[in-house]
Amino acid sequence: MIKSLKDLLDKFSRFTNSLVYDGGICKRLNKINLNYFTTKLSEHINNSNKGGYVKFMGEYDSLEYFTSLIYRNSYEYLGVSVGNSYNFSLGATYNISKNLSLSLKGRNLFDDSTKSLYKEGGIGADFSLEDYQREITFSMKWVF
Numbered sequence: 001m002i003k004s005l006k007d008l009l010d011k012f013s014r015f016t017n018s019l020v021y022d023g024g025i026c027k028r029l030n031k032i033n034l035n036y037f038t039t040k041l042s043e044h045i046n047n048s049n050k051g052g053y054v055k056f057m058g059e060y061d062s063l064e065y066f067t068s069l070i071y072r073n074s075y076e077y078l079g080v081s082v083g084n085s086y087n088f089s090l091g092a093t094y095n096i097s098k099n100l101s102l103s104l105k106g107r108n109l110f111d112d113s114t115k116s117l118y119k120e121g122g123i124g125a126d127f128s129l130e131d132y133q134r135e136i137t138f139s140m141k142w143v144f
Contacts, residue, residue, distance in 0.1 A: 030058030048072035048085075048114070065092040072114050078126045085114045087132065099143040107135040 036052035050073040057066035067090040074083045091105030115128040 030056070032056050046075070046077040046117070048075055048082075062095045063092060064095070066090065070114075077117060080117055080126045080128050082115045082117070082128050084112075086110050086112045087114065088112075101141045103137075103139045103141070105135075105137050105139075107137075108132045109134060
């Protein structure tokens with residue numbers, strides 16, 4: 001017999017709990033997003049089952065900016081241990097005019113991205129590789 005929401009959720013083999021906040025923090029179009037999730041699997045954990053992110057973005061005069069930190073917890077699967085990941089990115093765009101802008105962006109600046117599991121050949125060893133490399137880009141956008 002189901003006596004609570006927890007009992008109901010436990011009847012399912014898989015569910016996700018999450019907490020999400022998406023809102024502005026001042027009148028100048030600044031925005032912050034918060035997210036945290038957990039999952040419960042009836043199988044062995046084969047991926048991160050907890051994580052979340054904090055994202056902040058906004059603009060001031062001709063400058064647009066963002067920053068984000070994405071977290072995933074550690075896990076072990078098929079003898080491969082994958083540690084926690086903290087993917088930190090930030091960037092800014094300066095709009096010189098309506099048709100010209102300059103951007104500087106950094107992705108995975110901590111060089112600690114999420115990882116995916118792979119198998120080498122049919123009977124080879126299991127291993128993990130980072131999903132993203134550290135990356136810094138500078139770009140110019142000219143609309144003509």
